[in-house]
Amino acid sequence: MDIVESLDSLMTDWLIIAGTILAAVSGVPGLWDDRKGTPGATSGERTATVLLVVGALCGIAGAALAIARPSAGIDLGWPVPGGRFAIHVDGISALFVVQIFLISALGSVYGLGYWKQSEHPRDGRKLRLFYGLITAGMTLLVCARNTMLFMAGWEIMALAAFLSLSAQDDQRPVREVGYVYMVATRLATLCLIAMFAVLSVATGSFDFAASRPITPGAGTAILILAIAGFGLKAGIMPMHVWLPGAHANAPSHVSALMSGVLIKMGIYGLVRVFSLFPHPPLWWGQLVLLFGGVSGVLGVAFAISQHDFKRLLAYHSVENIGIICMGLGVALLGRSLGNSALVALGLSGALLHVWNHGLFKGLLFLSAGSVLHATHTREIDELGGLAKRMPWTALGFLVGAVAICGLPPLNGFISELLVYLGLFRSAALPQGTLWLTGALGAPALALIGALALACFVKVHGAMFLGEPRSERTAGAAESSRFILVPMAVLAGLCFVVGLLPWVVAPILDRAVLAWAPELAGSGLRLMVLAPLSWVSLLGGLLLVALLLGVALVRRNLRQKPAEKVGTWDCGYVAPGPTMQYSSSSFAQTLVGLFSWALRPKVSKPDTRGLFPHPEAFTSNVADVVLDSILIPAAELGSRAVRWFRWVQRGSMQAYLLYILLTLLVLFFWR
């Protein structure tokens, strides 16, 4: 029995390592493909997908084993100073591993239909290579127990993501967003290296383990650097600047992987680092909650004002990262107070929302890609009426939209419910003024939910309902099976998590214990803390009632067939597609309410006289932080340090020399 068990736990790690290696090399055979591709899929395209899917199955199997029983861990030497090749898959890592492999494999299948070699001779091959590398890098970093190994995985992920999102680097906007992403990810790395340096001094090792208590001063430094470094990757407002452009311009399955999974690596980092602090100061939780609330509200406010549907989805990632941070803040508050219910609810809510956001945002980006593939436009106001032309894509987007608004009976509701319960419970705390944090957090979350609903009703309506607003939309046709099947899987999973939340509860319990081992004795379980069985039951009943209602309506319509006419529209004789309410007009009042933050550039028509000329109304919202603060500041800064520019030689030899000199100086200084 013992042998079987130890074999089992060894299997766990090796399965995940095998999956990682398969993912990393998945794009390699395709490099020898013919650049022009073939009408069907080339052997390289098929091999890449098969390797990635097989790797994903291995990885998910390994993670499933790790959830059942924590892995034994692997600890090999690694000739990097301070580094060890230490891998261990605990409850938190397993959760992230499942998500990485799931979205990545589905995106790879999607790529077969979406990014064919024959349609993208220039960049198809390299994209597949880098796509696999992002997956491998992320798996490595979530399983790493050594900060050096973590940074290695982090850098593989960050650089491969840069190369993927700038796959079409012959286009100017792509190069620009690629540059912004590059600067952001370099800054993040800088902060993280500083943070890990402080951490290693404080704990005495380069491992993720608090072998001795961390002093408050070092703790504060770690908190600030972690929020800056991981926040840059996760896209916490105001460090989200790279995110909208990058998600909008990357190929859609890469957007799905980046938005659904990659930005969560920032969340993983925060969760992992916070787990080292058994008694964080109270203000940590409040600060993280504040960041979460601001990201949530402003993220969705910016989303509403967008005209580009992929940019809109990108801002929703900022919003959802905000919701996740709110959960994390509640968990930190709970840990400071020694209130295990808050820890369990907050962290479970945050981690489940990580999963859920991967599912529904993956689904939304894949649906958006399907629309983009069929219509070749990202302008919401050029679309319309696609539900008749692309019924399955429309259904997929609708499921994703309902889920992201946190509405029952889908998965978004479950995680938001957990965060709400945490906030309400903290609002009922007796302590001094602490309860006000939760008392303000819950209405903020309600505001986020209502705004998200407004935004997704708008974008779904404008894209799929009504009449087409342009020629290319009118001629759109449904996408291929390769595109639709991954969407169907994600939509199905949104229902599974939403209707059967008790399936994921034990997984979350294990992750909570891995985060806060002191809860082991408390015996608190998510099923007891949250009304998951009620929600599951009512969700099922709701679905049955809805289907029953629709069936009744259909029966009624069979008995009394409906008359088909044009839209009544208060009796207009010839309503045309341009008379439809556009997405910009739909959002106008809300954009007005948030104009203090959004700073929209509005040009209002000036119509005078009896026969005014045709005029157009336009309203554009640029990213305030990037375009009004950072870029001017960066220009100012680069002018100030112009005298120092001679160090930038642009030649490899010079930089190698700098590294050598720095090391020598450090060596002697020590």
Add this chain to the structure above:
Amino acid sequence: MNKIHFTIHAALLLAMPLLLLGIIGKTKAAFAGRVGPPVLQPYLDVIKLLRKGSVFSRTTTWVFKAGPVVGLVTALFAAALVPLGGHLAPISFEGDLVLFAYLLGLGRFFTVAAALDTGSAFEGMGGAREVTFSCLTEPALFFGLIVLTRLSGSLSLSTMIGPGLGEAWRHGGASLVLVGFSLFIVLLTESCRIPVDDPNTHLELTMIHEVMVLDHGGPALGLIEYASALKLFVLGSIVVRIAIPYSGNPWASWGVFAGGMILLAVLIGVVESTMARLRMAQVPIFLLAACLLSALGIVLVAR
């Protein structure tokens, strides 16, 4: 014993919502010096609509047909979560308040989606207003719920506005007044009443709720009418309970509750008869006031 109360709960849900509409109509007629339609007219209207045939626009898809069904089903589920007159709701658990709010959200999503499905400018405008204003009513509702949670120590509607509410009035009366008033404004907004909306829609491009359902007719319109009356009833029952926290004899409390609901309908009628409707641009400011009132309620409960 609970079974009997649940049956009364269900019976009230079926019988009372449309009656409230009738009473509001009668009150408004009295103020205008008319006789007005009979109190039971809304029932006759709905029955008539349910018997009619349907007319659909060629632009619409299945979303248009599903909208009214989702609206009604979600309102019914939400109604099963709300305690009436301090009695235990048929479904109650810790955290049901979130489900309550989000069920109404699901209904709103599909109502607005169905409106956009017609491709009509009017209905798009109504949908935009509906979701915009709900961004202000939703936080107001949650501020109110926080106050009730804080006073009752519970996360279940049946306890929050249950038998303990009378006790809560003794130490949190000031907050409850503010919350009750704020929820009354939420109620007026959600059920398309003056001063936010006008159910008779005398233009301002036909306003919010009525314009969203311009293209619905026949049975679908019947479902919508009943669902919106149900929403009025459900939100109204919370306001009435906060205003009249009577809990003595369980049978008497049903009577007090029903009486309270009728009084509420009269009050809405009075408000609609004596107030002018706000200009659309003023509505957000009005709703912001509702939000701030219940936020003030939180500050007062802090002490």
